[in-house]
Amino acid sequence: MSERIWTAGLIVIGDEILSGRTHDKNIAQVAAWLQVQGIRLDEVRVVADVQERIVEAVDALRARNDYLFTTGGIGPTHDDITVDAVAAALGVPVVVHPEARAILERYYADKPGGLTQDRLRMARVPEGADLIPNRMSGAPGIKIGNVMLMAGVPHITAGMLDALTGTLEGGAPLLSETMGCWAAESEVASILREVERAHEQCQIGSYPFFREGKVGANFVIRSTDADALAACARDLREALSRAGHETTAGGI
Amino acid sequence: MSERIWTAGLIVIGDEILSGRTHDKNIAQVAAWLQVQGIRLDEVRVVADVQERIVEAVDALRARNDYLFTTGGIGPTHDDITVDAVAAALGVPVVVHPEARAILERYYADKPGGLTQDRLRMARVPEGADLIPNRMSGAPGIKIGNVMLMAGVPHITAGMLDALTGTLEGGAPLLSETMGCWAAESEVASILREVERAHEQCQIGSYPFFREGKVGANFVIRSTDADALAACARDLREALSRAGHETTAGGI
Numbered sequence: 462m463s464e465r466i467w468t469a470g471l472i473v474i475g476d477e478i479l480s481g482r483t484h485d486k487n488i489a490q491v492a493a494w495l496q497v498q499g500i501r502l503d504e505v506r507v508v509a510d511v512q513e514r515i516v517e518a519v520d521a522l523r524a525r526n527d528y529l530f531t532t533g534g535i536g537p538t539h540d541d542i543t544v545d546a547v548a549a550a551l552g553v554p555v556v557v558h559p560e561a562r563a564i565l566e567r568y569y570a571d572k573p574g575g576l577t578q579d580r581l582r583m584a585r586v587p588e589g590a591d592l593i594p595n596r597m598s599g600a601p602g603i604k605i606g607n608v609m610l611m612a613g614v615p616h617i618t619a620g621m622l623d624a625l626t627g628t629l630e631g632g633a634p635l636l637s638e639t640m641g642c643w644a645a646e647s648e649v650a651s652i653l654r655e656v657e658r659a660h661e662q663c664q665i666g667s668y669p670f671f672r673e674g675k676v677g678a679n680f681v682i683r684s685t686d687a688d689a690l691a692a693c694a695r696d697l698r699e700a701l702s703r704a705g706h707e708t709t710a711g712g713i
Numbered sequence: 714m715s716e717r718i719w720t721a722g723l724i725v726i727g728d729e730i731l732s733g734r735t736h737d738k739n740i741a742q743v744a745a746w747l748q749v750q751g752i753r754l755d756e757v758r759v760v761a762d763v764q765e766r767i768v769e770a771v772d773a774l775r776a777r778n779d780y781l782f783t784t785g786g787i788g789p790t791h792d793d794i795t796v797d798a799v800a801a802a803l804g805v806p807v808v809v810h811p812e813a814r815a816i817l818e819r820y821y822a823d824k825p826g827g828l829t830q831d832r833l834r835m836a837r838v839p840e841g842a843d844l845i846p847n848r849m850s851g852a853p854g855i856k857i858g859n860v861m862l863m864a865g866v867p868h869i870t871a872g873m874l875d876a877l878t879g880t881l882e883g884g885a886p887l888l889s890e891t892m893g894c895w896a897a898e899s900e901v902a903s904i905l906r907e908v909e910r911a912h913e914q915c916q917i918g919s920y921p922f923f924r925e926g927k928v929g930a931n932f933v934i935r936s937t938d939a940d941a942l943a944a945c946a947r948d949l950r951e952a953l954s955r956a957g958h959e960t961t962a963g964g965i
Contacts (some may be wrong), residue, residue: 473757474835476916476918476935477918477933478744479746479754479755479757480744480889481741481754482918482933483920484738485741489730489736492733495733496733501731502758503731505725505730505757505758506758507756514756540917555835577782577900579903580902582902583899598923600927614921616923626727627832650790650831650834666762667790669788671850681732683728
C-alpha cells in the first residue's frame with residue numbers, strides 16, 4: 462500500500478542571507494516542523510529581494526509541490542516586496558486586509574507614531590488571502606491557497622508555524638532512527654549500501670564527523686513505516702557489529 | 714563607469730538539510746567568502762540526493778552565473794552522487810583522477826582496510842576536472858570549468874575555500890557599512906526608502922531585532938564604491954538623527 466506523499470517548497474527571501482551577513486535559521490526550523498506534519502520538504506531556494514526572482518521561484522516550486530512557504534520580506538520597509546511578488550505570481554491584486562489593519566491599529570495604538578503608512582504596508586495581502594496569527598509582534602503572516610508567507614525573523618516564524626500546526630493536510634510523518642559509531646564512513650559504506658538495498662521502504666543517510674581527534678559517523682534511517690524502520694535498524698546494527706563496529710543508539 | 718558584476722550560484726546537496734536534521738552552515742560561509750572574492754552570491758538551492766534534481770539545479774544555476782559551487786555528496790557512501798550528477802549535467806564521463814587516487818593511497822596507507830573500493834569512489838571526477846586541495850582529510854574537492862564541488866562537512870569546506878582564495882576572477886568586492894538604532898523598523902521605513910533613492914549606487918538592507926525587551930534594527934548599506942558608500946552612510950545617519958534616532962556605528 463503506497464501512501465500519497467505530500468511535499469512542500471520553501472523560498473528564503475533576503476539579500477542578508479546571500480551576503481553571508483545573516484545565518485539562516487528558517488530552513489532548519491521549517492524543515493523540522495514539516496516532518497512532524499507529514500510533509501516532505503522537497504527543495505529550498507534562497508533568492509534576492511528582486512521581484513522577478515521571487516516570482517520565478519514561486520512559479521517553479523508551487524507547480525511541483527502541495528505547499529509553498531516563504532520566509533522574509535513581509536515587514537514595513539522598501540525592501541519588503543514578498544507580498545507584491547507573490548500576488549504577481551498568482552495574478553491577483555494586492556489589497557489591504559481589514560482584519561490585518563485592525564490588528565495593526567490595536568498593536569500600534571499606544572506606540573509612538575501610531576499606524577503610519579509604512580506600518581500599514583504590513584496589512585497588504587494578495588487578494589483572497591487569510592491571515593496567519595503572529596503572537597510575537599503585530600504583523601500577521603499570510604496564507605493564500607497553498608502558499609504561506611511568513612516572517613524572516615526566526616522566533617516570529619516559529620510562532621507562525623505553531624499557529625499552522627495541524628491545519629495542513631499531510632501524510633504519515635517520516636519516522637527516523639539514528640545510530641552512531643566510531644568508524645570512518647568509508648569503512649562501512651558497503652554495509653550501508655547493502656542494508657539499504659535490502660529494505661526498500663527505508664533510506665539510510667550517513668553523516669560523518671570528526672571529534673576528539675577521531676572520525677565517526679551517524680546513520681539515520683528514515684521510513685514512513687514503523688515496522689520497516691525497526692527491521693532495517695536491526696539489520697544495520699547487526700551488520701555493523703559483525704564488522705566490528707558497535708553502535709550507539711540515538712547517535713553519537 | 715559601470716563595472717562587470719561577477720556572480721555565483723550555490724547548490725547545497727543533502728537530504729539531511731531538507732529533513733531538518735542538520736543545520737546548514739555552508740550557505741553562510743560560502744556567501745561570506747564570495748563577498749571577499751568580489752563575487753556576488755545570486756541564488757542558493759537546497760536539493761535532495763536525487764540525480765535528476767541535482768542535474769536540474771546545475772543546469773539552471775550554471776547558465777546564469779559565472780561560477781557554480783556545490784556542497785555535499787562527494788564522500789564514499791551510496792548517497793554521495795554529486796560527481797555523477799555534475800558529470801551528467803556537463804555531458805562528460807566519470808573517471809578516476811590519478812592524482813586523487815595517489816592522495817587517497819597515501820592517506821589510507823596506514824589506516825585499517827587501506828584504500829578500499831568504497832574509498833576509491835572519492836577519486837572519481839567528471840572527466841577534465843582539476844582537484845581542490847583538502848587539508849583536513851584525504852578526499853579532495855573538484856573543479857571542472859567554472860563548477861566547484863566541495864565537501865558537505867563545514868570545516869572541510871572551509872579548507873577548500875581557503876585553497877581557492879584568490880584563484881577565481883571577480884570584480885570589486887562589495888563593501889558594506891552597518892549602523893544600528895533602537896527604533897522599530899516601521900518608524901524609520903520612509904527614511905530608509907528616501908536615502909536609498911538618493912544614492913543609486915547603494916542598497917540599504919534593514920534587519921529588525923527584538924532584544925532586552927526592546928525593538929531595534931540594523932541597517933546595512935552596500936556598494937562597490939567606497940565614496941558612494943560613505944556618502945550614503947552619512948546621509949542615513951543624519952536623517953535618522955534628525956528624526957530622533959541616534960545610531961551605533963557597526964550595528965547593535
